[in-house]
Amino acid sequence: xxxxxxxxxxxxxxxxxxxxxxxxxxxxxxxxxxxxxxxxxxxxxxxxxxxxxxxxxxxxxxxxxxxxxxxxxxxxxxxxxxxxxxxxxxxxxxxxxxxxxxxxxxxxxxxxxxxxxxxxxxxxxxxxxxxxxxxxxxxxxxxxx
Numbered sequence: 080x081x082x083x084x085x086x087x088x089x090x091x092x093x094x095x096x097x098x099x100x101x102x103x104x105x106x107x108x109x110x111x112x113x114x115x116x117x118x119x120x121x122x123x124x125x126x127x128x129x130x131x132x133x134x135x136x137x138x139x140x141x142x143x144x145x146x147x148x149x150x151x152x153x154x155x156x157x158x159x160x161x162x163x164x165x166x167x168x169x170x171x172x173x174x175x176x177x178x179x180x181x182x183x184x185x186x187x188x189x190x191x192x193x194x195x196x197x198x199x200x201x202x203x204x205x206x207x208x209x210x211x212x213x214x215x216x217x218x219x220x221x222x223x224x
Contacts, residue, residue, distance in 0.1 A: 086146050090151070103192070106145075161219055179201075189213060200212070
């Protein structure tokens with residue numbers, strides 16, 4: 080039986096990290112509850128104090144197909160390499176230099192939005208198509224492949 084999943088990020092600044100991943104994946108911030116024009120308005124009505132209004136944020140796939148991403152504030156910083164990471168499919172169907180050029184363009188765009196470039200892995204046929212490893216603004220590693 081298939082399950083519906085969400086991917087959760089522990090982070091220091093949910094709104095900022097959600098904005099980065101929205102840019103990286105083409106996602107959008109989840110709409111506020113029915114009857115509210117904004118999250119600020121909804122949180123005010125729920126009695127959430129201003130200092131707690133960035134405790135969480137969520138992104139959804141505009142097509143409604145891919146998993147929801149949830150960002151929650153935690154007090155501790157990232158300590159070590161991720162054991163699970165996202166692969167952002169930035170060059171589907173491309174091979175060789177065309178693939179790496181598309182990955183480089185995607186990497187450059189994400190670096191301009193706060194990512195850090197970590198390393199480039201060259202194509203190594205027959206199984207290695209090449210990829211670029213980045214970190215999001217809070218240091219979570221992910222790959223452009």
